[in-house]
Amino acid sequence: MSAAQSIDRSQFAPLKNDLILRAARGEVVERPPCWIMRQAGRYLPEYHDVKGKRDFFETCRDAEVAAEITIQPVRRYKGLIDAAIIFSDILVIPQAMGMKVELIDGKGPHFPEPLRTPSDLQKVLDYEVDVLKELDWAFKAITLTRKNLNGEVPLFGFCGGPWTLLVYMSEGGGSRLFRYAKEWINLYPELSHKLLQKITDVAVEFLAQQVVAGAQILQVFESWGGELSSVDFDEFSLPYLKNIVERVPKRLIELGITEHVPMTVFSKGSWYALDKLCNSGFDTVSLDWSWDPKEAVKINNGRVVLQGNLDPGVIYGSDEIITKKVQYMIENFNGSKKNYIINFGHGTHPFMDTEKIRFFLKECHRLGSN
Numbered sequence: 403m404s405a406a407q408s409i410d411r412s413q414f415a416p417l418k419n420d421l422i423l424r425a426a427r428g429e430v431v432e433r434p435p436c437w438i439m440r441q442a443g444r445y446l447p448e449y450h451d452v453k454g455k456r457d458f459f460e461t462c463r464d465a466e467v468a469a470e471i472t473i474q475p476v477r478r479y480k481g482l483i484d485a486a487i488i489f490s491d492i493l494v495i496p497q498a499m500g501m502k503v504e505l506i507d508g509k510g511p512h513f514p515e516p517l518r519t520p521s522d523l524q525k526v527l528d529y530e531v532d533v534l535k536e537l538d539w540a541f542k543a544i545t546l547t548r549k550n551l552n553g554e555v556p557l558f559g560f561c562g563g564p565w566t567l568l569v570y571m572s573e574g575g576g577s578r579l580f581r582y583a584k585e586w587i588n589l590y591p592e593l594s595h596k597l598l599q600k601i602t603d604v605a606v607e608f609l610a611q612q613v614v615a616g617a618q619i620l621q622v623f624e625s626w627g628g629e630l631s632s633v634d635f636d637e638f639s640l641p642y643l644k645n646i647v648e649r650v651p652k653r654l655i656e657l658g659i660t661e662h663v664p665m666t667v668f669s670k671g672s673w674y675a676l677d678k679l680c681n682s683g684f685d686t687v688s689l690d691w692s693w694d695p696k697e698a699v700k701i702n703n704g705r706v707v708l709q710g711n712l713d714p715g716v717i718y719g720s721d722e723i724i725t726k727k728v729q730y731m732i733e734n735f736n737g738s739k740k741n742y743i744i745n746f747g748h749g750t751h752p753f754m755d756t757e758k759i760r761f762f763l764k765e766c767h768r769l770g771s772n
């Protein structure tokens with residue numbers, strides 16, 4: 403087991419806005435909290451100013467810079483955003499597991515040596531991961547960000563879902579056909595399970611240590627969930643997501659943290675799995691835009707808090723259309739003034755207009771307060 407981090411919690415100011423934590427606990431709240439996936443990053447000119455020509459992962463690894471970029475949207479949209487999410491990436495787990503990952507400008511993530519054969523995989527299975535050592539920079543960035551946030555809003559920690567990370571580790575980057583990931587689960591299912599379990603073990607420790615470092619709420623991004631058939635989701639994704647949500651609170655208790663830290667799962671495209679995800683142990687289930695809120699609320703039947711799910715593409719629309727779509731979303735998710743957190747159904751795009759996003763957030767506040 404990893405050694406303990408020693409964090410001086412007195413450097414953290416008391417929270418001024420705990421709306422999202424109350425909503426995630428299922429309490430009735432004055433308005434649904436809002437934040438946006440990928441709210442930090444390329445659509446913000448101040449992100450480019452700070453990042454300059456630095457490499458993406460170098461940016462994440464510099465605590466001062468990562469903290470600044472994390473806080474940028476909270477500062478720009480002051481009073482309109484109810485959570486920050488640490489500026490990092492889901493691919494830092496494969497890095498901690500000994501794999502090289504680069505981010506190529508305009509092309510996205512690239513693994514020079516993806517997992518293609520059982521012997522490639524064996525190397526990863528044999529690699530002993532010391533989460534505290536390998537991801538030490540991530541914890542430092544979280545602690546500094548929490549301090550610099552000065553209690554403004556709670557800070558999300560996050561990680562990738564095991565299946566999604568298997569996809570990146572085997573495909574070597576983004577994919578359309580998922581040939582290699584599908585080869586793994588269909589040609590070598592037992593080895594695939596070993597890899598998924600190993601990723602899960604690292605994810606549990608990583609999430610728990612993010613909380614020790616200062617994260618107040620957690621999200622697991624299973625961004626490629628929808629690429630699995632329903633039956634394969636039950637075998638290659640869901641058990642590992644459940645394992646994560648079961649073990650993180652236990653690990654937190656071992657690490658001396660007894661308060662409940664809300665956990666969210668976002669499995670993009672897994673429409674067939676909503677009922678199961680509502681029983682999986684996560685406090686919050688984040689939905690992509692394929693869901694009609696009415697249908698999702700019916701299936702959920704009050705079991706979890708739902709998060710989502712505006713099509714980010716709506717931001718390209720007129721103010722009238724944004725208002726209309728936000729209104730439909732809020733009315734249909736938030737009928738009971740609880741069990742709802744506003745978000746997009748996926749992340750922001752790099753070319754979005756910052757003022758349109760402000761308009762969206764203002765409308766969420768106005769319509770959510772009715």
Ligand SMILES: Cc1c2[nH]c(c1CCC(=O)O)Cc1[nH]c(c(CCC(=O)O)c1C)Cc1[nH]c(c(CCC(=O)O)c1C)Cc1[nH]c(c(C)c1CCC(=O)O)C2
Nearest residue numbers: 439440441442443458488489490491492510511623625749
């Ligand atoms: C699949 C995935 C990744 N990373 C992530 C996911 C899950 C969410 C999702 O489904 O989108 C998660 C992620 N990536 C990033 C964050 C930071 C915090 C935030 O949301 O504001 C988070 C939460 C920053 C980032 N991660 C990345 C960037 C772009 C870096 C740059 O070019 O400046 C940012 C801001 C790079 C990255 N990282 C990844 C891809 C596919 C890419 C490149 C593609 C793209 O451009 O969107 C993998």
